[in-house]
Amino acid sequence: MSALLTLDGISAGYGSFAALFDVSLQVEAGEAVGVIGSNGAGKTTLMRVISGLLKPSSGSFALDGKRLDQLPAYRIVEAGIAHVPENRRLFGRLTVEENLRMGAFLPASRKHFSERLAWVFELFPRLEERRFQMAGTLSGGEQQMCAIGRALMSKPKLLLMDEPSAGLAPLVVEQVFELVKRIRAEGFTVLIVEQNVGQVLDVVDRAYLLETGRIKLAGPAASLKNNDFIRSSYLGL
Amino acid sequence: MSARRLIPYLPVAAVVALPFFLSNYYQHLAVQIAIWSLIYTSWALMGRFRLTSLGHGAFLGVGAYVPTLLWNNYGVSPWLGIPVAMALAVALGLIIGYPCSRQKVIGHYFALVTLALGQVVLLVIVAAREVTGGSLGMTPHPVGYSWYALQIPDRAQFYALALAAWFLGLAVWRWVDRSMIRFALESIAEDEDAAESAGVDVLREKLKITALSTGLTALGGALYAQYLMYLSPDAMSGVGISLQIVFAAIAGGMYSMLGPTVGAVFTIGLNEGLRVLFGTHFIGASNTIYGAMLVAFIIFMPRGIVGLFEKLWPRARPPASPPVVPDTQPAE
Amino acid sequence: MDIYLLEAIINGLLLGGVLALLSLGLNLIFGVIDVVWIVYAEIVMSAMYAVYWLHSYYAWPLFLAFPAAILIAALIGVLVHVVVIEPILGSAPINQLLATGGLLFFLQSLATLLFGTEFRNLGVRLPVLEFDGLYISFSRLIAFVVALIGAVILYLFLAKTYLGTSIRAISQDREIMGLMGVNERRTYVITSAIGGGLAGLAACLLVLQYDVHPFIGLTFGPITFMICVLGGLGNMIGGFFAAFIISQIIGIGGYYFSSEAAEVLAFVFFIVMILIRPQGILGKK
Numbered sequence: 001m002s003a004l005l006t007l008d009g010i011s012a013g014y015g016s017f018a019a020l021f022d023v024s025l026q027v028e029a030g031e032a033v034g035v036i037g038s039n040g041a042g043k044t045t046l047m048r049v050i051s052g053l054l055k056p057s058s059g060s061f062a063l064d065g066k067r068l069d070q071l072p073a074y075r076i077v078e079a080g081i082a083h084v085p086e087n088r089r090l091f092g093r094l095t096v097e098e099n100l101r102m103g104a105f106l107p108a109s110r111k112h113f114s115e116r117l118a119w120v121f122e123l124f125p126r127l128e129e130r131r132f133q134m135a136g137t138l139s140g141g142e143q144q145m146c147a148i149g150r151a152l153m154s155k156p157k158l159l160l161m162d163e164p165s166a167g168l169a170p171l172v173v174e175q176v177f178e179l180v181k182r183i184r185a186e187g188f189t190v191l192i193v194e195q196n197v198g199q200v201l202d203v204v205d206r207a208y209l210l211e212t213g214r215i216k217l218a219g220p221a222a223s224l225k226n227n228d229f230i231r232s233s234y235l236g237l
Numbered sequence: 238m239s240a241r242r243l244i245p246y247l248p249v250a251a252v253v254a255l256p257f258f259l260s261n262y263y264q265h266l267a268v269q270i271a272i273w274s275l276i277y278t279s280w281a282l283m284g285r286f287r288l289t290s291l292g293h294g295a296f297l298g299v300g301a302y303v304p305t306l307l308w309n310n311y312g313v314s315p316w317l318g319i320p321v322a323m324a325l326a327v328a329l330g331l332i333i334g335y336p337c338s339r340q341k342v343i344g345h346y347f348a349l350v351t352l353a354l355g356q357v358v359l360l361v362i363v364a365a366r367e368v369t370g371g372s373l374g375m376t377p378h379p380v381g382y383s384w385y386a387l388q389i390p391d392r393a394q395f396y397a398l399a400l401a402a403w404f405l406g407l408a409v410w411r412w413v414d415r416s417m418i419r420f421a422l423e424s425i426a427e428d429e430d431a432a433e434s435a436g437v438d439v440l441r442e443k444l445k446i447t448a449l450s451t452g453l454t455a456l457g458g459a460l461y462a463q464y465l466m467y468l469s470p471d472a473m474s475g476v477g478i479s480l481q482i483v484f485a486a487i488a489g490g491m492y493s494m495l496g497p498t499v500g501a502v503f504t505i506g507l508n509e510g511l512r513v514l515f516g517t518h519f520i521g522a523s524n525t526i527y528g529a530m531l532v533a534f535i536i537f538m539p540r541g542i543v544g545l546f547e548k549l550w551p552r553a554r555p556p557a558s559p560p561v562v563p564d565t566q567p568a569e
Numbered sequence: 570m571d572i573y574l575l576e577a578i579i580n581g582l583l584l585g586g587v588l589a590l591l592s593l594g595l596n597l598i599f600g601v602i603d604v605v606w607i608v609y610a611e612i613v614m615s616a617m618y619a620v621y622w623l624h625s626y627y628a629w630p631l632f633l634a635f636p637a638a639i640l641i642a643a644l645i646g647v648l649v650h651v652v653v654i655e656p657i658l659g660s661a662p663i664n665q666l667l668a669t670g671g672l673l674f675f676l677q678s679l680a681t682l683l684f685g686t687e688f689r690n691l692g693v694r695l696p697v698l699e700f701d702g703l704y705i706s707f708s709r710l711i712a713f714v715v716a717l718i719g720a721v722i723l724y725l726f727l728a729k730t731y732l733g734t735s736i737r738a739i740s741q742d743r744e745i746m747g748l749m750g751v752n753e754r755r756t757y758v759i760t761s762a763i764g765g766g767l768a769g770l771a772a773c774l775l776v777l778q779y780d781v782h783p784f785i786g787l788t789f790g791p792i793t794f795m796i797c798v799l800g801g802l803g804n805m806i807g808g809f810f811a812a813f814i815i816s817q818i819i820g821i822g823g824y825y826f827s828s829e830a831a832e833v834l835a836f837v838f839f840i841v842m843i844l845i846r847p848q849g850i851l852g853k854k
Contacts, residue, residue, distance in 0.1 A: 051748055073747025083748045091738045102738055105731055106750040154750065286662045289663045291670075336844035345605060348666060349798045350843050356791045357836040364829035413683040476791060487667065521681030521783075528675030536656050 004189055005050070005081075005158055009059035010069075012049050019045040019214045022059070027158065031066040032180070032190040034200045034207035034221070036234065042213040043193040043235060044086050047162045050191070052076035052082035063158060080157035084168060088147040092136030096127055096146055099135050103153030112155075120149040123182065141172035148179065152188075159183065161192045165199065177203050197234040201225045239482025248392050249495075264392035266509060270501045271399035272461050275406040277486040277497035278565055279453030282413060282446055284483070284491045286422040291348045292355030293482050296326040298362060298474030300455030301462035302369060305377045308386065315377075315387040319459045323452040329354075330443055330451030338443045341429070352476060359475035374469035375461070387463045395464055402460055403498070406453055410494045418445055484531045499542050523533075572702050574824050579705060581820020585813035586713035587774050591793045592800065592808035593720060596640040600740040600803035601760045603662070604654055610790030611676040612649070612765055616642040616772030617781040618680060621689050626792030631693070639769035646765020647758055654761075655754075673786070680783035688780035695777060712774035719770050720809065723763075736760055740803065792832075795839045801852025811850060815839070 003026040012020045019042045027033045037043050048054040050061060052073030060069045068076050082103075091099050100120060104113045121128035124145045130138060135146055144164055151159060164180070165173040173196065180203050184190055194200035201207060201221045209217040209230065217227065224230055254269035280293050303325055313321075319564055333354055337347055363371050380386050380436030389395045421442040423434040433439050462468045471477060481504075489500020507530070511523030538545055595609050606612075616638040653668050667680040694707040727733035735751050736759075746753050779785065796815050800807025815835050822831025843849070 016666075053744065053747060072752075073754050074750045077748060077750035085745055085748065089742055089745050091741045093741055094734065094738060098734055101731065101734055102749045102751075105735060109750075110731060151748075287663070289666075291666075331838070334845075337847075340844060340847045341652055342843065345662060345666065345802060346798060346843065346847055348663065349794050349802075350840060352791060353795050353836050357840070359834055360829060360833045360836065364833060405810055433657040470853070476787060477674075478675060483667060484671065484674075519682055520685070521678045521683075524678030525675060525682050528671055528673075528678050531671035531674060532653055532668055535671060536653070537747065539660065539664055 003027060004031075005061065005063055005191070007050070007059070007061040010046075010049055010056045010061060011058045012045055012054055012056040014045075014054075018057075018058075019213050020049070023168075023210070023213070023215055024059075025208050025215065025218070027189060029189050030187065031206065032184045032192065032204040034204035035191065035193045035210055036195070036197045036200060036207055037210035038195060038234070040212070043195075043208045043210055045213075046210065047083060047086070047160050047193055051077075051081060051160055069105050070147050076155060077156075078108075080153050080154075081160060082151035082156035082158070083160040084147050084151045084162060084164065086162040088143045090135040090138075090143055090146055090150070092134065094135055094200075095132050096135055096138070097131040099146055099150050100127075100153050103150035106154055109154045113153075115157065116153050120152055123152075123179075123186075124149050141175060144168065144172075144176055145179070148183070152183070153196055157189060159188050159190045161190060163194055164192065165194065165196045173199065197230065243518045246294045253400065255394055261392055263459050264396055266505060268392060268396050268399050268464055270498075270505050271396065271403045272457055272464065273485065274498040274501040275399075275403045275460075276457035277453055277482060277489065277500050278403075278406040278410055278494075279450050279457065281486045281491035281497045282410065282450040282453070284486055286446060287426040288443065289348050289483070290351040290450075291476070291479050291483060292351030292353065292358075293451075294355040294474040294476070294479035295351075295358040296330065296451040297458035297478060297482075298327060298358045298470065299326045300458030301473045302362060304459050305375065305462055306368065306466055309375070315459065315463060316385070319387075319456065322459055323455045326451045326455035327448045330447045335440070336441045336445055343429070350547065352479065353559070355475055355479045359470050362470040362474060362552075369470075370468075372470060374467055376442075376467050377468065383397040388466065389463075395506040399460060399464070402456060405456075407494060407498075409449055409453060412447070413449065414494065418442055422446060453468075463542050484534070486541075487539070488531070488534050488541050490547075492540065492545030493543045493547075496541055496543040503542060574821070576705070577824035578705055578817065579703070580709065581817045582813065582821065583709040583713040585816030586716035587771055588789070588793065588796060588816055589809045589812035590716040590719055590767060590771045590774070591789065593723060593805055594764045594771070595793055595797050596800070596803055596805045596808045597723075597736075597760060597767070598764040599797070600805065602650070602654065602658075602757050603740075604665045605669070605794070605797075605802070606649065606764070607666060607790075607794070608649065608672040608676060609764075609768060610786035610793060611673050611680075612642055612645050612768040613775065613789075614680060614781065614783065614786045615645060616769040617776045617785070618684060618689075619769075620773060620776045621691055621781055622684075624691060625689075635773040638772055639766050642772060642821070643762040643766035643768025646761040646763075646768070649765070650757060650761035656759075668731055671788075677783050677786065684783065686783060688782045689782045690725045691776050693777060699841045708777040712778065715770070715774055719767065723767070732756075732759065753810050757794070783854060792835070795836065799839055799842055799849050801849035804849070805852045807849060807851030828842045 005027040007023055007025045010020055010023045011018065023046065035043055035046060045054065049056050051220055052071060052075070056069055060067055062068060063079055063081060066079060068079055091102065101113065102116060104110055104116060109116065126142055130142065135143065138146060162186055164176050168176065177199050179188065180192065192200055192204060201224060204221050206220050207224050208215050217224065217230070256264050276297065280290065283290055300322045303322035304315045305312035307314060307318040307321065333350065337350065342350060362369050369375055377388065379387060382388065382390055389398065421432070421437045423441060424435070424437060425439055429439060458473060485500035485504045486497045488503055489498065490496030508523060508529060511526055515522045591613070595606060617643045619638040620634045623629040624631060624639055629637070649672065653672060654665060657664055657668060694708065698705050698707055698710065706721055727737055735746065735749070735756060739746050739753065739756055746756070792815065796811045797808045799815065800809070800811035818835045818838055819831045822834045
């Protein structure tokens with residue numbers, strides 16, 4: 001069975017600073033996969049390579065067999081990958097609805113704007129309440145919802161989530177991970193990058209451990225949770 | 238200073254002395270090159286530290302008009318009038334520079350404020366047409382050959398005077414280069430807040446260089462007016478001339494002492510060459526080519542001609558003003 | 570109120586309309602691409618020449634010459650971006666400023682080369698309307714109305730369309746536009762075309778009122794920059810209102826003193842305002 005997303009030997013960096021070394025991974029359709037690791041491990045770099053914000057220095061990756069690593073970001077969105085960036089990155093001076101509209105910018109998505117908007121509002125009723133509010137005035141949790149909703153507007157084949165729990169209060173973090181479970185239940189394939197190892201392992205099927213730019217461990221979420229190294233280094237147990 | 242160290246300057250000295258032996262026409266060009274070199278160099282005193290003024294025409298205009306007005310209306314000799322004009326130009330620069338510095342008006346905003354200033358001076362000159370002749374221009378009241386009135390039809394002699402002024406400009410540049418002002422301003426250019434917290438008095442340093450720059454520009458304007466014996470607002474203030482100053486300084490290379498001079502040689506030479514080529518046939522053709530070249534310069538040679546040379550032939554001994562800022566000016 | 574003062578106020582208002590249009594174009598480009606087109610007024614000048622040329626030499630009726638000029642101006646806008654700005658998008662902003670300054674010089678000289686320095690008049694005489702002793706030139710009135718319509722259309726475009734919303738978004742977070750499926754470069758090119766087109770529209774309005782010559786850009790270029798900075802560079806609403814503030818200063822100042830003194834007053838006002846509040850009226854620090 002060929003995977004939805006395959007990364008093959010991806011190396012990438014910023015100028016002379018190399019952040020990723022020979023990273024290979026796979027995501028099957030319908031799965032939720034996590035990439036865990038501490039600060040500076042290269043998780044965000046990985047996301048940016050996949051979504052096209054950063055060109056890899058070597059290696060390749062493909063979605064549904066189609067090679068994407070040399071394409072600009074907007075082509076990758078067309079291919080079906082949506083990226084919820086680190087720190088939300090909403091358009092602060094646009095309204096919630098306008099942000100969601102931006103998520104549906106692709107011609108294929110525009111056609112279905114109303115239905116998808118209704119569906120996103122159903123997933124996130126709070127967003128509907130605040131639809132005409134400036135996105136910059138939302139609370140952290142609401143902004144995260146808006147950012148996720150914005151990415152969902154293009155009904156992506158693969159949803160990338162970059163540290164969805166970052167900067168959020170613990171209660172809100174729980175809500176966010178509940179959301180991830182719901183999105184999964186709706187049938188989306190999700191690749192999450194997270195520092196919050198404990199919570200994310202409860203939500204994903206499989207995970208990879210990234211340390212200083214290399215894949216160090218991989219496996220089903222349950223076995224990783226019981227892994228001694230992970231327990232001592234990342235779960236503080 | 239041993240005689241050995243003077244050797245690299247001999248070719249320069251030869252070139253500088255040459256016009257004394259050439260015809261009137263070349264002397265005319267030489268005078269202009271010398272005066273404009275002074276003006277471009279004084280602009281670059283600010284420009285090299287990222288204080289990019291698009292309104293230096295204001296100080297040029299003050300330097301040109303004030304001595305002439307004083308001479309025409311009160312018989313005041315330019316020997317007195319020019320220092321007065323320089324003082325006024327410095328005052329104008331400080332009046333604008335002080336709040337700009339305190340309010341951290343930099344970059345785009347600073348450039349556009351100075352542009353407005355240049356326009357104001359132009360508009361004032363035009364509006365006060367009873368006194369200044371407005372757009373039609375004015376001439377200093379002619380008295381023939383007179384050093385007292387600084388009216389010197391003999392081109393070779395005026396060239397000597399212009400050379401002295403040019404030297405003054407270079408001397409000031411060199412002085413700045415070797416002083417603490419330079420390091421202070423370079424650190425300010427790189428990161429103003431960091432410099433401030435390191436103890437640099439940002440305001441004073443900026444004002445110092447502004448005073449030097451505006452005063453010398455006014456001197457250049459005064460000399461130019463005295464040489465041409467004709468002043469007009471468009472040639473001596475306003476956006477057009479201000480931009481010309483900026484371009485020439487950049488084209489020559491504003492980070493080195495002789496860069497602006499090279500810019501003057503290049504632009505005046507090019508203009509003359511194109512003018513000779515096209516004559517009266519295609520008025521505007523030479524300037525059109527000139528304009529296109531300016532754009533090309535910004536795109537392909539942001540460090541100017543001198544910068545290009547420095548890249549191709551790095552000097553054996555360390556240059557007098559090693560560029561601290563990277564290849565193009567760093568993004569703000 | 571003195572009828573002449575009222576006239577001055579109204580004329581100031583009408584002038585403000587065109588200045589507002591110009592400021593919208595300049596602010597649009599700066600807000601999106603982060604470059605000040607110092608050459609903006611010269612694009613207007615070029616479009617004015619286009620109207621003049623098409624109408625006077627090829628006998629195109631104005632209702633054809635105007636749209637043609639607008640298209641030409643839009644094309645010039647695209648060329649400015651693609652040929653001059655794109656290669657230096659990464660360099661220091663001052664370089665970009667100076668490059669467009671070089672273009673200013675280039676266009677002025679090109680116009681001199683092609684058309685000479687004489688003042689050219691379109692030869693269209695529009696009536697002067699009279700309201701109870703008040704004289705308003707019709708061309709001014711038309712210019713004001715069309716400028717306002719243009720502003721409204723621009724507003725609707727930016728607020729209601731996908732492209733317009735993406736143009737607003739790109740000035741808020743450039744980097745992630747690709748994640749929305751937006752082709753950044755295409756957006757810049759389209760924005761440049763719109764900016765150029767707005768200059769073309771302003772040209773059509775101005776050519777009805779003023780003679781065209783290669784240096785006419787200098788009469789309203791600096792004022793336009795001043796208006797944009799006063800309103801907060803990149804802030805279209807700020808620029809819009811600043812245009813009317815400045816035009817009123819010029820209009821009322823012209824009534825009390827001379828029109829030139831009024832312009833000086835406007836510039837001095839600008840300098841003082843910026844030194845008090847450097848980011849402009851609606852600008853952000």
